[in-house]
Structures are given as structure tokens and as C-alpha cells.
Amino acid sequence: MKVGIIVFPGSNCDRDMATVTQGILNLPTRMIWHQETDISDIDLVVIPGGFSYGDYLRCGAIARFSPVMNSIINHAKQGKYVLGICNGFQVLTEVGLLPGALIRNRDLHFICDRVPLVVQRNDLLWTSKYQEKQVVTFPIAHGEGRYYADPETLKALEDNNQVIFRYCSAAGEINSENNPNGSLNNIAGIINPQGNVLGMMPHPERASDAAIGATDGKAMFESLLMVNC
């Protein structure tokens, strides 16, 4: 499993991610500048958090037209893995690899917090190290993280079990009181129908090192070690 981390102007979680994949898990990891187009050596592409192109126009809108994006679309179409975190999730919706959009938080605040999430499925590569319905705590840090999709798209997501993480209470209750940004159906992370593309607003890479006091995210990356590529 070789990891490629995309670096846009304005990315700021790229090195956090490399610290986890290479530093903690010893996975071969390469930083990929957004002008590159040959990513054929990569198994897992990570689009990290940050403020690509300053979040100008809309979050992720301009990153969509970086040269590396066509290679990422082809990578995904081949069934290889793509993970978008925070700004990376916004980029994946802008480019159409995941449905819907991430828009301004309901209460307009930039939220920097640690929040509980329920893991909806553990039959996927991404979550095989978690229990089904396990409640984990991940950091969130976003101003535009409110998941929105039209009713038909939302129904399709639910019918196909594409929602992987939802905001919840510490006890796992999914309700509007425990929905930090106003996301529809408390959605925090979704996959595409094939399951090889995952986008999520919370930051598992910021909860993978005991030295910084949170380790609930580490299992997500450990599950990648079980894949033989």
C-alpha cells in the first residue's frame, strides 16, 4: 500500500498525514505536488485538509482544475483508493467523485473542536478495525462543513448505505443537538457507491498519535495495512 498525499497551494494537513502514514505506520508515502500528473505508482491518494487556493470562490472549487485532478479521477475509476479529509472532502464533491456539497456551517462559526462520531459500517476497507456503531472522537476544524444534497441524492446515499460517519452524542444518539454544523442527516463522511472513495470532514490524522492526546483515528489507517497492494 503506497500512499500519495496531494499538496495544493494552501494545503496544511499534508504533513500531518505523512506523519501518520509514514511516521507511525511505516507505509511508503510520497508527497504529490498538484502540478504532477503521473500517480500510477500510488495505491491510496489522500487529499488533505487545508485551504487550497485560499478557499477562494468556493472551498475546493479551484483545486478541481489542478493538473493532478484528472489523474485522481482516473485513479478512482480504476477502483483504487481515494481519501479526502476536510478540504479534501470539499474537493471530492466539487470534482464530482462524491455527491452533494459542503456549505457554510449553520451557525456561521468556524468550529475547532473534538466531536463524537458513530461509525455506521465496518465492512469497508476504511473502517474494518472499528466495531459497527462504535462511537469515536475525532477533531473537526472547518467553517464550511455542512453537508448538503438534494432530497433524491440524500435518499440514494441512505438507501445505498453510503454514509460512513455521522455526528452524534457521546452515547451515540444521532439528533440535531449533536450536529455541530447543521449537516443533513448528521452526515460527517460518505463513500461513493463502489466504496473506494471516502470523503469526511473530521480529521482522523489528528487523532492518531498518543503524543497529542487522541488515538481514535489510528484504526482507520491501520486498516489500510491489511490491504495487499
Next chain:
Amino acid sequence: MANKYHARIYVTLRSSVLDPAGVAVESGIKQMGYQGVTGVRIGKYIELELTATDESDAKTQLDQICDRLLANPVIENYCFELTQLATNH
């Protein structure tokens, strides 16, 4: 023959999308004392100049630019006004 056009592009949130910034501004307007103001929605205004063979070509280019970049059709609508600036022979 190439013509130069000036475009004024308006990008607005779809009516189904909650606009919390619009709600906040509306409450500010009411604080000012204008109790009769409702329905505040905040959008974007973009100007650009472009070269095209004719008005139809300019509209085609603008539609593509808006659909792919300036507006996100999942959450936004757009419209534009086009003015011809000059003709280059």
C-alpha cells in the same frame, strides 16, 4: 472577426439551501429598525471580459465557465448580462 464583451455574472444560492449569512444580515437590518425587511439572501457578483466571435459564442463560453467553476449547480444558480465592448477586424 473577434468581439470583446463585458459580462456581469450573478451567482445565487438555490432557494432550497439555507443561507445562514443571509439570516444574520437580516437580523442586523432589523436591529437597524427596518422591521419590514425579509428574505435576505447573499450571493456573488463577478465581472469579466471575454473575446468571442459573436454573442452566441460568448454565451456558450460563459455557460461553460459558470457551470464548471463560477457556480456549483448543486447549491447555486447563476445568470449573466452581456455587453459588447468593441469589434476587432
